[in-house]
Structures are given as C-alpha cells and as structure tokens.
Amino acid sequence: MAALQSTRPHRSPEPQTAAETAAGTASEATAKPAGVAVTLDGITHRFGASTAVDNVTLEIKAGELVALLGPSGCGKTTLLRILAGFQAQTLGRVVIGDRVVDSLPPAGRGVGIVFQNYALFPHMTVAQNVAYGLEARGAARDAVRARVEAMLGLVKLDAMRDRFPKQLSGGQQQRVALARALAIQPSILLLDEPFAALDKNLRLDMQIEIKQLQRRFGITTIMVTHDQEEALSMADRIAVLSRGKLEQFGTPEDVYDRPGTLFVNGFVGSANQLRGRVVRASGSVAEVALEAGTVLTAVTPDAALAAGDPAILCVRPENLRLATEAAPQQIVGTVDLALPLGPVVVYEVRTADGGKVKVTEPRVAGAALRAPGTPVRLQPVSPQTCRAFAVPAGA
C-alpha cells in the first residue's frame, strides 16, 4: 500500500501547478490519453439479504469510455457508488491504476463524478461550484481562479460564472457539473445517468460534447445508463447488467450483433423471441424447429443446447427480409399490421401457430404498404443473425 501516500500519483505527465495546468488545458488539443486503467475484481455487494451486485469483474482500459447498461435495479448505480467510494463492497477489490483503493475514501480515489441531478451546490455560484474541489485540496487562490477560468472556457460557460445553478438551463447545469468534476483533474470520470434529465435534442448535443471532452482528455470514463441508444452511441465498450450479474461486456457491435445471452438480446435493441426445440446441434450452431412451423439455423452463444432441448430463437426485425420466392428456412405468415415509421415500415406478421413476428423493411417513397392479410415469407438475412438460447427457468 505504498501508493497510498499521494492522492493522485498517476497524473505524472500533468504540469505541476494548477496555473500551468489551466494554461495547458485551454490550448490542449492534442493531449495524450492520461486516463488510468480500472479493474473491478469480483465485486459483490449485499444489502441485507438481497444481493445488489453479484461477483462482477470488469477490466477497463486506460482512456476507455465504458457504459454500465441495465434496467433499474440491476446494480449499475451500486457498482458506480462502490467505484467512487461512497459504499464499501461486501466482497472483491477495486483497482484504479495500480492501486487497490478499497480502503480509500472518495477524496483519495481521484474520481470525478457527475450525478444524475448534477448535485450542484445551490448556494454557490457557477465559479464557486467549480472552485470547490480545488479549494478543498488547498490550491492557491490564483491557481484556483486560473483553473476555474480554464474549466468554464472548456464548457463554454464563461459568461455564466456568477450565476446560481437555479438560473441555468439543464444543459448548462450539466456543463457546470462536468467542469466541477474535471477541475480536480480526476484520473477517472464517473457519469451517473448523465443525460436522463435532458430533453432529446439537448441530449444528443451533450453526448457529443462529453464524448469530445473525453477523447480530448483521454480520461477513463464510466457511465451508468438505462438507455441502450446512449450506451451504443457513446461507449467504447458496454457492460450489460441484469439483477446484479454481468451479462456481457463487449463493444457496441458485440453487444448488439452478437448478444451473449437471452437477456442482452432482448434488452439491447428489439428482438423477436421465437420458441422452438433443437433438432440438431453441433458446436456453436443449432437447428431449431420453431413452433411457427419452420426450422431455422442459429448460433448458440452459450453452446449448452443439445438436440431435443427447448430453445428460444432471437432474431431482430431488421435482420428479417420479406422474401418473394419460397425457399427453405422461411417463416410463413400474414401481415397483421403495418406501422410506417418514416425511414422504415414495421410489419407485424402473424404466423401459423398464432405467434407474432416483427419485421422492418426500408420504406420507399410512394410505395404502397402491404395490406393486412397479405401472405408473406420472412427470411433471416443470415444464420449469424439468429441466436438460440436455452429457455430460462420459470419462462
């Protein structure tokens, strides 16, 4: 634990005084990634009898933006609070850089955090909010002023320095929270549902802005969200959590195109979940006889399926094609409903067994929609887009 002696020993490439730093950040366009790696090693957290986080291990690379994605109650916020040091985990280790930080208070971890409601100090001006962390760390007055100016410049709020948080819009408040968190030069940045309180247009602007800042500073960032689009668009890698367990940790493409579990397949993006029974299985490929009356070839990520097992086959609506000619591996049905969504049309197709399958088709201007009752054939664009999972207990 020799590394305990300093609060931020991993900021060595940084300039020495805050004034220099402020000057540096203002013109810092080609900054080298200065983030540090973060490891969550077998984290388990129990509240009384319930387990909020169940043996989660994540290795996050320096400078990476990782999203913890999951529905409410999946343990993602608890994980963030453990990482920040607000809560002590029941089991496991948190490693920031090469230090085990389990015994360190939040202040000692070099963590900048932006809360969902921003948690700006309502009785302080914008400038006082940004200066808070620097003053708490005993920075000299001039250095504090210079750093505050630099941070406000960074988030384009120079003109608002003497306003109180209540006088700012949601997006401006978030910028203040970000400036306040970054002012102390944290080695990691934590964002708790950062965009949940913003309206949709502003959300996209702030996502771009934060992503750019994150790239520029190369700061390791961990973001908690329940919004899959946010995770997919912003994160380098996504950790999908459900009921305290890590379901999958991979790039957005991995998570979206190659979901590892039934939960991930259903939670990220939308998917048709078709019940059936495995007729043949070899390696990671299986043929599933669907209740809808077709045999489809699918990838089995968990490879635990054997011939005869009941299975759920997932295929995304955009990975189904409306075929014109009969061929093997097609789901046959009739159009039940057509929903034109602008760029695409979603058809709900009723199959022979009474089940429903959604399919999307690019919408051509002026083309007539397929009328309800029209017989159609649905064909997966490739076997890789069909994924078969074991039926979960109780489903």
Added chain:
Amino acid sequence: MTAITAPGLAGPATAAWPRIGREWTLALPLAAFFAVFFVTPLLLLVAVSLYADAEMTRFGLDQYIRFFGDTFNLAVLGSTLLLGVKVTALTLLFGYPLAWLYTRSGPRMQSALILVIILPLLTSVVVRTFAWIVILGRDGIVNNLLLSLGLAETPLRLLYTEGGLVAALVQVQMPLMVLPLITTLSRLDPNLLDASAALGAGPWRGFLKVTLPLSLPGIVAGCLLTYAAAVTAFITQSLVGGGQMLFMPQYIYQQTITLHNWPFAAAISIVFMMSVLGVVMLFNLLGRASKGYVHA
C-alpha cells in the same frame, strides 16, 4: 415564522390568485377571532399603560419614564433577553446533532427518535418543570449521584440557579428547535455531500460549506421559536428559577397580581413585547437573507 405574521390576516389576494374569488371570506372567522381576542386586548393594554398613576386617574408617559429611569428594570429586561440567547444557543448546539442524526437514521430509528423528540410536547409544562425540580433539588437525582460517587461533599445548589433554569428550558424547548431543523435537513439532497466528498472535502468542510449554509432557514426558524418560547416561559422560569431570579414574565405577574399596579405592568408588558419583537425581527431578517442566499 408564520406564527408571527398574523395568519388570519395573511392576504389571499396575492399573485397566486389570478382571479380574486370569495375564498378570502373563509379566513373571516379566524380574523374576527383575532380581532376580538388578540388585537382588542392588545390595544387595551396600550391604553392602560398610558395612565400616569397606579389609580388610573390621568394620562401620561410616566410609567415608561419610570421603567427606563430605573436600572433595576433595565437589568431585569436585559437578563430576560440574555436568558433567551443562552437557551437558544444551547438548544441549537444540542438540537442540531439530534436533527442530523434523525435524518441519517433508518426508518425504525427515526420513529424512535421522533417519539423522544416530541415527547416533551406531549406532557404538560408543569409536569416537565416539576420533573426538573426532582432532578435538580438538594435531595434530587443529580445531587444524590454526585454525593454517592464522592464527587461532592455537600449537596450542590442546582435548583434556583440560572444554570439549572437554562438546562430545564433547553430540554423543554428542544422540540421547537429540532422539528424545523429536521424539516430542512431532510430536504437536503444527499448527493451534495457525496459530491463534496468526491471533490476532496473532508466531512467538516462538507458540513461547514454545504450542510450548514443550506440548513440556515431551519436554524433561523428553530431559533425564533425557541427564543420566543424561552423568554416568555413563565412557569419554568418561576418554578426552576425561584424567587432569587427575576425575569420579565414574573415581574409583570408581580406588578399585576401582587402590587395591583396595572399601568406599570401594562407598560413593562409593552416594553417587553417590543424588545422580543425586535429580536424576532432580527431573526426574521436573517432568515430572509439566508433564504435569498439559498434560493438565489
């Protein structure tokens, strides 16, 4: 604080009511009650205080001149106002941690604490005051304990001392301080302290820079109630303070009941009321300033 600004007369015709209906008539019964039983006696009191002699034969400012001309009277007034300051300061000192503990406790602990906090309100002031006599008396609990532990040779005089009186008043008025404090402290966003900690501030800095300034409205409200209650606590002042110490309520009582000097009693009542009102307005100003500070 609302108790100070005559609730019955508070105008319903504020900006919140774009269309002035007849809703304000609902406040009439209370307004009438206040007029008859509060405003009228008060005016009578002013009138009585303007009699120049105890027999109430001619008018004049003699009673006021007499009051301010005698340092004894000023000393009584001063010690009463000072008693309020001492009680209020101590109540705040003990009440704040209690309120803070409450907001940080789990639901079960909270219901136990709230019972302890409001219990003094559920028993009569007379009963509570007699309990303090039992505790502080020559043969009381404190003295028996001190004697049996060998910490004192002879029983200490605790009852009929200002220290004993302040202790009793602090306990009796505690709910008036703690309840407003609990209200403001529970409205505090817990994320603010987490943010403070993550930014590198220790618990004391977080308290002084975040919790304390944001709880100022509760502090002001609590101090106001405690102060007003402490300086006018006739029963506790008389029973625990005893005859040696004279405070304004007891002084007024003596002048009316014992000496039948109604004009002088009325005059010192008015002086006392204005003094307390002055202090209360000072608190109110502070409260308004702190509110502006918090919500600006």
